[in-house]
Amino acid sequence: MPKLKYYQALTRALDEEMTRDPRVVLLGEDVGPSGGIFAQTRGLHGKFGPLRVRDTPIAENGFVSAAVGAAMTGLRPVVEIGFGDFLTCCMDPLVNQAAKLRYMLGGQIGVPLVLYTFAGGGLSAGPQHSQSLEAWFAHVPGLKVIMPATADDLLGMMKSAIRDDDPVIVLLGKKLIGSTAEAPVGEHLVPLGQALVRRSGRDLTLVTLGQMVPTALKAAEQLATEGIEAEVIDLRSVSPLDHATVAGSLKRTGRLLVVQEAMGPCGIGAEVVSEMAQHHFAHLRAAPVRVSPPFAPSPFTPALEAAYLPSPASVAEAARALVGERRAA
Amino acid sequence: MPKLKYYQALTRALDEEMTRDPRVVLLGEDVGPSGGIFAQTRGLHGKFGPLRVRDTPIAENGFVSAAVGAAMTGLRPVVEIGFGDFLTCCMDPLVNQAAKLRYMLGGQIGVPLVLYTFAGGGLSAGPQHSQSLEAWFAHVPGLKVIMPATADDLLGMMKSAIRDDDPVIVLLGKKLIGSTAEAPVGEHLVPLGQALVRRSGRDLTLVTLGQMVPTALKAAEQLATEGIEAEVIDLRSVSPLDHATVAGSLKRTGRLLVVQEAMGPCGIGAEVVSEMAQHHFAHLRAAPVRVSPPFAPSPFTPALEAAYLPSPASVAEAARALVGERRAA
Amino acid sequence: MLDRDRALALHRMMLLIRGFEQKASALYRDGRLPGFIHLSIGQEACAAGACAALEPGDWITSTHRGHGHCLAKGADPARMMAELFARVDGYSKGRGGSMHIADVAQGVLGANGIVGQSVPLAVGAAYSAQVRGERSVALAFFGEGASSAGAVHEAMNMAALWRLPVVFFCEANGYAELTPYEVHVPIESVATRAAAYGFPGQLVDGNDVTQVYAAVHHAAARARAGEGPSLIEARTLRWHGHYEGDPQSYKKAADKPGSNLADPIAIFGEKLRDFGIDAATDAEARAWATAEIERAIAFAEASPEPALSAILEDVYAGEAA
Amino acid sequence: MLDRDRALALHRMMLLIRGFEQKASALYRDGRLPGFIHLSIGQEACAAGACAALEPGDWITSTHRGHGHCLAKGADPARMMAELFARVDGYSKGRGGSMHIADVAQGVLGANGIVGQSVPLAVGAAYSAQVRGERSVALAFFGEGASSAGAVHEAMNMAALWRLPVVFFCEANGYAELTPYEVHVPIESVATRAAAYGFPGQLVDGNDVTQVYAAVHHAAARARAGEGPSLIEARTLRWHGHYEGDPQSYKKAADKPGSNLADPIAIFGEKLRDFGIDAATDAEARAWATAEIERAIAFAEASPEPALSAILEDVYAGEAA
Ligand SMILES: Cc1ncc(C[n+]2csc(CCOP(=O)(O)OP(=O)(O)O)c2C)c(N)n1
Ligand SMILES: Cc1ncc(C[n+]2csc(CCOP(=O)(O)OP(=O)(O)O)c2C)c(N)n1
Ligand SMILES: [Mg+2]
């Protein structure tokens, strides 16, 4: 079977959608002739020309806002922001413009904008180049937010995002860039808003997302050798968030563990736990558990970063404690 | 007893701290000779002069970042951002600079910066002038976030914030501007990080914050006439968040209701509920409940905004259902 | 350049804007309009002159002070008034208010409550025209206060780099909120900044509608010919407060209400005869403007409030009623 | 203006920077440094010339490409190298890395990973000096890529309005990441932008340390005299990739490694004799630089990794070890 790398899935999604729809354009720093810092846009400038594939100046607020203006006037822009941390530089066009314009303009227009960026840690990139800020955007009505964790999901979800009539924030995992999946044959579309059960299990519901998916799966493998079967749910979309899939699993397992790379307070884990506590309280047979890094910036030091991020070992440990509680109960 | 208005508490806090400490300066749009759009800085420019009270150009990113630079080099700047919604325009200096510099510079410096802004809805100010974004900042290590709900708390917490060696985001309630409290006599300091039980009650723990405090208290009054005693906790600080006070109350009531003006997903309510679910599961005698506006921008239309925001009636309704569940149980 | 028809159209538009805003001011004072409103009374020559120099397929982006811009680009005063009244027939279905009026079909991409963002939004529209090979031009209205915003610099730089068909129209009305021009602009004129990007900049008298019209006409022609952006600064004065109800104590004496303020309508009124517009036509224009405002108010008053179900409408696609 | 001592100091500093970064490059290639590093090899005249023209009490803010700036302003190469090695004796206790090196006691307010933010941060330091009546000057290093950032415009405008003692030093090294100057700057020189704020701007040869020194010396004197900000653009070339490991296929032929690149050390080397610096002194300077690098590496290697408990240190005040 041919393989597809994560970053190539991005290129392929862009290529296919730009071929299909002439309104799709790509804007960002270094997306042009150079082909991008991770080779993620290689070939697109040559194929679609300098108007549709635009190297921007370093002006995130300006070019994201311009992309909103373009989206209001007939284009379907895709913008790249190199690192997720730089989203701090374009919050206004995303939150006060893209997210609200359909509403503010009484439905006269929509903003079919896609913004993708490489987020998350694990590469010793330090405090300003390792953050996971998905919760900010999940807090904002009018935006959709997705975090594909595999190359095939990236391909299929990116294509769906480009076809979506609302602004979609796509948070990609920097550490996943070289990961591979089987290359889907032909048109591959994955709908937004649907979680995926990546592993079935009866003992606990392990909800996770983005770069933590491989970590959670490794933890689950380890747990399986110990006789603990974790059901691993990859949220894939965090807004809208597929609470139904989580609740369905929780109903069977009665145990909820959420693992995220982002900071704990007001994170996606908080949302999942409180949604389940509020609406599926009766299914909770033990206290739900959140695993996230300590409340501190991401350290550059490799050893510290490894200890800071959830690991297969720390996730398995939390799962054991949760299931132990069951056994004790 | 002399009264103190909410906006006057701000002026008094600034006046007292600028008098006490020559390193304290004030920067913002229209904070100077005009005295501010709500008269909140009246008299300060005359008293402390044009260097220490600086009208800025409309350049939120620039002047907040400059305030960070000033805080690194010996000043203790206070900056005003007119409306909380414009925080989208200065996320980088807050999140990637102020919050992380102490850490990134290995403790060589701190960033004693205070940013205050008027947030929240209820004034028909529309989608771009009504937001409550506290959850974003509670998600960021290195920042402190407070939301004083009364004039005396504003005075005491603002003064503590100015004396704090870390960056503090102060989200004031636009709708509270004209509210009054008894004017504290003499030096009045309220520590950051401590919630306040505003009303005692045995039947449920009603956690709230900011502009929702008066709403919650009104709901509690109504409930009391029906024989339901709500314990109303004003969080006051959302980072750090005083989970201990909430847990102490929950232990007695077994019922948790969180009311917020901000959007539900990944909000402060999510954090409180999931923290209680994780660490105080045994105390929860019913499913915890969050009340927040529907997931949509804040409508300009007065009737719609009134229906959109939690009201004494909708809060009381949620409380009745929660307590009814107890009675049924 | 200005023939009789265009001159009359300019005159009528200034009267309409003035009438609309004076009425809005009165209604606001009477407590009939919710929220906040920002009026551009005294600045009518900017909106009227600039938009008259554009074509129907062109776009504008506007600010928190956008009534004049929207009217001049063709928005219906009735639907605008309905929006101020927060009624369902308003441009935002009554849920946006004064600061978010748009009429996309007329090329009005919207007033905007975030100072500065009108500028990159217009650049995006211009980019859109460039990609699709359309001949549309985008014009961004912004104030001298907004000229300090980073977004404006980023947008102008991009427009220059990409040679986009955009006109940057700085409507300098003497103040930004409660502070005067010189608190915001360290140089003689914002128009000077064009040199920072390599495109032409021009300072015009924003109270003279003919100057505004000529400058924008020239800039739009240039843009349409593929020669890239231009910057125009038009000097005028905000007669009212920043928002209605503003006590305006911060204003310089010469700028205060009651002073002898330059009136763009009167200034152009002096020239009407040169364009062959006689007193009867003038009177007719005034009557038309009054009738339009009356129509607008009747329409607004007759329009119902939005239903509560509208709270969740138009948040995402497919959620319209 | 440059006497022998200063000339020798400049020469030594350029050698130190070159040596430090060449060593860092080699160490990185060998997999001994974690994360990413951005080198300024070929740009030494900018860092050395600019910082030599400042006084000890002055401040600089730097960028992601900050090793040269930090060294030139007096940071200790040993503590810097320890930071690159992620060791506890590094300036950030090993938790920041190359992009966050600072030595506040020496006036180095820090490298910074967010393009553009060095500029308003420096403006804030200058404001701090102004308020406290100190004679310190702040100098902001930034690249031509950063010149497009809104934060830079906002900062320059503020500095002009408030007449702050700040020097804006645009170190234009031909590229921003993978794209050349002309993708970012639509005009001949970023220095032209000074006119947009009403302060002086000057373009200098950034490979000629004497030009850099003279320009900054002049600008700093002006700032210290209360005459406000200046903008200097220094043209140089980034010899290496954007980051170490960058294949650099996007570079113009004349800028590629292996081409005959202008070498600021060699250029100044030609002039050493004029300053009374003989070959022996030159050799001594080179030996000193080499010894400093060796000392730095020995220090770094001897320094332990931070303890795991350091994860929560320095997040808030009172949380130091
Ligand atoms: C980003 C942002 N900052 C601040 C404000 C508050 N504000 C509203 S209007 C205004 C002044 C704008 O001045 P100018 O651009 O000259 O326009 P004018 O009001 O004079 O038409 C300010 C500061 C805002 N709406 N958005
Ligand atoms: C706000 C922001 N956007 C993008 C980046 C990614 N980035 C890092 S360096 C760089 C290029 C900077 O170019 P320039 O200012 O010329 O500095 P140089 O790298 O040439 O020293 C970019 C785009 C960033 N770090 N911060
Ligand atoms: Mg103005």
Ligand SMILES: [Mg+2]
């Ligand atoms: Mg560069």
